[in-house]
Amino acid sequence: MSIVTRFAPSPTGPLHLGHAYSALIAHDMARKHGGQFLLRFEDTDLERSKPEYIAQILDDLTWIGITWDGDPLFQSAHLDVYNQELDRLISRDLTYPCRCSRKDIAAASAAPQEGVPHHLYPQTCKHRLMSDRQAGDAIRLHMDRACVALDGEMLSYCELGNINKGTYYIDFDTLLRDVGDIVIGRKDIQTAAYFMASAIDDIRQGITHVVRGVDLFEFTQVQVLLLHLLGHKAPLYHHHGLIRDESGKRLAKRDDARAISKYRSEGASVNDIKEMVGVL
Numbered sequence: 001m002s003i004v005t006r007f008a009p010s011p012t013g014p015l016h017l018g019h020a021y022s023a024l025i026a027h028d029m030a031r032k033h034g035g036q037f038l039l040r041f042e043d044t045d046l047e048r049s050k051p052e053y054i055a056q057i058l059d060d061l062t063w064i065g066i067t068w069d070g071d072p073l074f075q076s077a078h079l080d081v082y083n084q085e086l087d088r089l090i091s092r093d094l095t096y097p098c099r100c101s102r103k104d105i106a107a108a109s110a111a112p113q114e115g116v117p118h119h120l121y122p123q124t125c126k127h128r129l130m131s132d133r134q135a136g137d138a139i140r141l142h143m144d145r146a147c148v149a150l151d152g153e154m155l156s157y158c159e160l161g162n163i164n165k166g167t168y169y170i171d172f173d174t175l176l177r178d179v180g181d182i183v184i185g186r187k188d189i190q191t192a193a194y195f196m197a198s199a200i201d202d203i204r205q206g207i208t209h210v211v212r213g214v215d216l217f218e219f220t221q222v223q224v225l226l227l228h229l230l231g232h233k234a235p236l237y238h239h240h241g242l243i244r245d246e247s248g249k250r251l252a253k254r255d256d257a258r259a260i261s262k263y264r265s266e267g268a269s270v271n272d273i274k275e276m277v278g279v280l
């Protein structure tokens with residue numbers, strides 16, 4: 001099998017050490033096996049995504065020595081594709097519209113309904129029909145119906161990283177108890193939630209190995225569920241550890257002090273960066 005990996009940054013901030021680590025693992029994995037390495041900008045957050053971050057990320061990746069195959073994919077140019085996939089779940093009656101604000105959810109969660117764990121969406125809008133959808137409503141996955149739709153099919157994926165290496169099984173109880181009725185259609189712009197768009201693109205781009213930080217481990221389970229519901233075979237996943245600071249604290253996504261551009265301006269070499277993330 002020829003392998004295809006990808007790096008999929010959200011251009012809402014500069015490329016930092018953690019990103020560089022992820023990109024290097026995915027890039028080196030593809031190059032080592034004569035495969036392909038693709039670049040995808042997850043820029044569906046139209047307010048926070050900035051062209052200057054895209055330019056800087058491209059420049060930083062090139063400086064580190066990363067090369068990608070073909071043109072980068074920009075998700076903002078494909079919102080209709082994610083909507084079509086969302087429509088497939090809507091037409092199977094697996095969704096409902098939700099008008100709850102964060103504040104509504106916090107208030108309802110303070111007085112949880114019997115049988116709904118308090119960390120899950122309190123199901124205020126669960127009785128609503130898609131035909132009742134109003135402008136500005138989000139779309140939630142009706143998790144109970146999603147589990148029924150899978151008709152007992154065992155959800156599994158193959159993990160190559162350090163966490164539960166091997167076949168990883170997701171059971172319906174976990175989905176109902178820990179994940180619940182997640183938002184899969186956004187209310188701000190009419191398109192799928194970011195993790196759904198990401199999973200769809202992994203299929204569209206023919207990604208064989210998804211390399212990402214272990215902070216996205218929970219997302220992976222939801223993505224595997226969505227891919228199964230949409231009739232796609234999940235790729236292989238490789239979750240890697242996170243880059244931490246000297247005190248062992250995980251680097252925050254917007255920790256600009258760790259931006260590659262900052263290290264560059266201070267005279268760091270590519271090898272310095274590789275040494276810092278431990279890939280030299």
Ligand code: GLU
Nearest residue numbers: 008009010042198211212
């Ligand atoms: N866009 C995500 C980020 O920048 C990564 C998504 C993924 O690896 O699937 O954190």
